[in-house]
Amino acid sequence: MKSPKSIILVLIALLFVTEAHYAQDTNSQAFWVHEDPVYPAKVADYEEYCSILANNCKKFNIDTAHWYTVSTDDLRYFHLSPIDNMADLDKSRFSGLQSKMGEQEFNQLFDNFDNCYDTHSDYIIHLDNELSYxxxxxxxxxDGLEFRKLEFWYTTPQNFNKVLDLAMQFKQLYAKKNSPEHYRVYRSGFGAPGQFILVAISAKSPEDYERIRKENKELLAEERNKIYEQLLSSIIRVETLNGYMRRDLSYIPAGTK
Known part of the structure; x- marks a missing residue:
């Protein structure tokens, strides 16, 4: 987690850069992502601090904070906060919490986070409802599907629209075949580490995911392969991560999902 001051500076920068995009894009949900690659020796401490933060937000019913946490096997933690409008970017999410917890305890908590990694990043991604299946x-x-397979398909700016078109072809094929493999597609936004689409697939477990993946591949057969080959020729690299939705480290205010 970043310090409150750093968070405010990031949000102010995003406020001006992304305004035009939000005004035009009505079929996607934007998320502010805070990504922490945690030292192996500090994982237990980091999760304890995340839990303290989430529990205090719940205890004091902080309605300006809202995030989902996903942890991956390479010890990265992704905290996704939905952004509904431009005003959300200009809010200090934890100002209310600081006054409730007390400044000293609050500041100490965020100082503790800083001991768990040597770098972290903030960026925007957009959940694309049109491309998601x-x-x-x-x-x-x-609920009940805690495992996550995360596939980052990186491309160049010149090929990005082609990759989006191929993503739509995949969705149409999945829908035509009534595929059992459901997924969400995110598009990289401001500050993201490269240009990519992120495909997120949920399952009960890694074994459940492999079962669905195999069934889906057999179902789509050669029609899938034709689109897949075009995709491979349009990207520059792929990053695949296994992870889990961490509800114990997330905070969803009462009355929201």
Missing amino acids: MPGGVDIAE
């Missing part, structure tokens, strides 16, 4: 409705939480 979830017949029952797009839902990032998906």
